[in-house]
Amino acid sequence: MPRASMAGNGPPAPAACPEPLPRSVFKKFLLMLMSLLMSLYVFYCLAERCPSLPGPLLAAAPEQAAGGGGRLEPGSPSLASCPPAARRKRPKQQRRRPDVPGRGAGSGGGGEPPGTLALLLGEGSKRLPQAIIVGVKKGGTRALLEFLRVHPDVRAAGAEPHFFDRGYERGFGWYRELMPRTLDGQITMEKTPSYFVTKEAPARISAMSKGTKLIVVVRDPVTRAISDYTQTLSKKPDIPTFESLTFKNRTTGLIDTSWSAIQIGIYAKHLENWLLYFPIGQILFVSGERLISDPAGELGRVQDFLGLKRIITDKHFYFNKTKGFPCLKKAEGSSKPHCLGKTKGRTHPSIDREVVQRLREFYRPFNMKFYQMTGHDFGWD
Numbered sequence: 001m002p003r004a005s006m007a008g009n010g011p012p013a014p015a016a017c018p019e020p021l022p023r024s025v026f027k028k029f030l031l032m033l034m035s036l037l038m039s040l041y042v043f044y045c046l047a048e049r050c051p052s053l054p055g056p057l058l059a060a061a062p063e064q065a066a067g068g069g070g071r072l073e074p075g076s077p078s079l080a081s082c083p084p085a086a087r088r089k090r091p092k093q094q095r096r097r098p099d100v101p102g103r104g105a106g107s108g109g110g111g112e113p114p115g116t117l118a119l120l121l122g123e124g125s126k127r128l129p130q131a132i133i134v135g136v137k138k139g140g141t142r143a144l145l146e147f148l149r150v151h152p153d154v155r156a157a158g159a160e161p162h163f164f165d166r167g168y169e170r171g172f173g174w175y176r177e178l179m180p181r182t183l184d185g186q187i188t189m190e191k192t193p194s195y196f197v198t199k200e201a202p203a204r205i206s207a208m209s210k211g212t213k214l215i216v217v218v219r220d221p222v223t224r225a226i227s228d229y230t231q232t233l234s235k236k237p238d239i240p241t242f243e244s245l246t247f248k249n250r251t252t253g254l255i256d257t258s259w260s261a262i263q264i265g266i267y268a269k270h271l272e273n274w275l276l277y278f279p280i281g282q283i284l285f286v287s288g289e290r291l292i293s294d295p296a297g298e299l300g301r302v303q304d305f306l307g308l309k310r311i312i313t314d315k316h317f318y319f320n321k322t323k324g325f326p327c328l329k330k331a332e333g334s335s336k337p338h339c340l341g342k343t344k345g346r347t348h349p350s351i352d353r354e355v356v357q358r359l360r361e362f363y364r365p366f367n368m369k370f371y372q373m374t375g376h377d378f379g380w381d
């Protein structure tokens with residue numbers, strides 16, 4: 001029977017439906033979608049890893065980054081192997097604008113990987129640090145920086161730049177190149193503990209920005225001296241004993257204050273130099289002891305000082321019995337637990353009790369002065 005007559009007699013013909021996509025086209029579409037997603041993922045990994053690469057690539061010491069002494073101009077290759085990073089438009093409630101001039105960088109951490117999208121978009125920029133951990137050597141500066149990097153609004157140079165003590169003549173452009181890329185509202189940080197005892201450092205940092213926030217991790221100067229000595233001993237096993245280096249004259253008990261291990265611990269004296277350029281309120285003193293016994297508590301103070309939301313809490317730490325120190329449950333940019341390396345938390349040699357006692361006496365007046373200046377009793381005496 002012809003179709004027309006059927007149409008005429010039967011129920012009305014249904015509206016014409018579009019032909020379903022042929023299977024092969026659908027398959028191709030799926031394949032394309034999958035490869036697009038895959039390349040996005042690869043991009044994400046590359047972009048997110050690059051700014052947090054440790055050491056030489058991103059934030060080598062000046063000598064390394066400059067290729068052994070050559071001047072490295074701003075914009076030259078310290079980040080050449082990273083894809084251009086990015087400024088990210090962040091949700092309003094997540095934005096932090098710390099009360100510091102300039103803008104910061106951050107290596108992100110926590111749950112959400114900060115900057116991923118922005119890095120994909122090729123945004124973000126390197127900025128001079130708005131906050132610096134300026135000391136003290138063996139105080140716990142690495143632990144503090146590693147813990148802080150967990151904060152999504154903090155980004156930090158991996159290695160110590162040593163700009164304000166050894167590399168100042170290279171210029172701020174060179175220094176900035178050592179910094180990681182940051183997004184609006186993130187804080188750029190670095191740590192170089194030798195700044196605290198560098199005479200020129202306060203004036204130089206102030207010349208960069210008067211508003212730079214300074215953090216000093218301090219530790220009992222006697223333990224700090226022993227820790228310093230332990231580090232030297234690990235590199236040069238033939239050095240004299242701690243006891244013999246401590247004294248100019250052991251019989252009279254005269255301390256050798258020219259020995260750097262002793263000198264660094266006279267905190268009050270070094271602090272006077274900083275106070276010529278910075279008000280005391282712009283310097284935060286972190287207790288190296290409490291950083292071990294209560295890392296979340298100290299990190300709370302640091303986050304407040306930096307104008308950051310208190311994101312790093314006790315949930316981020318666990319005490320590793322083997323290491324004997326608090327460690328991160330998840331390191332920055334990773335989901336794995338992370339303790340500091342073997343050079344942090346070394347076993348100290350045992351030191352003659354009388355020598356320790358004499359050192360305690362030596363430091364007491366300086367400690368008292370330091371407590372007075374900072375308005376904080378660190379409990380070393």
Ligand SMILES: Nc1ncnc2c1ncn2[C@@H]1O[C@H](COP(=O)(O)OS(=O)(=O)O)[C@@H](OP(=O)(O)O)[C@H]1O
Nearest residue numbers: 137138139140141142143227325326340344345346
């Ligand atoms: N969580 C955690 N893990 C390991 N080590 C920790 C930690 N918190 C503080 N510390 C103490 O940090 C001391 C090293 O200080 P610094 O990082 O400032 O040293 S350095 O100046 O950068 O060489 C290091 O000194 P030593 O114990 O003498 O090795 C540690 O006591």
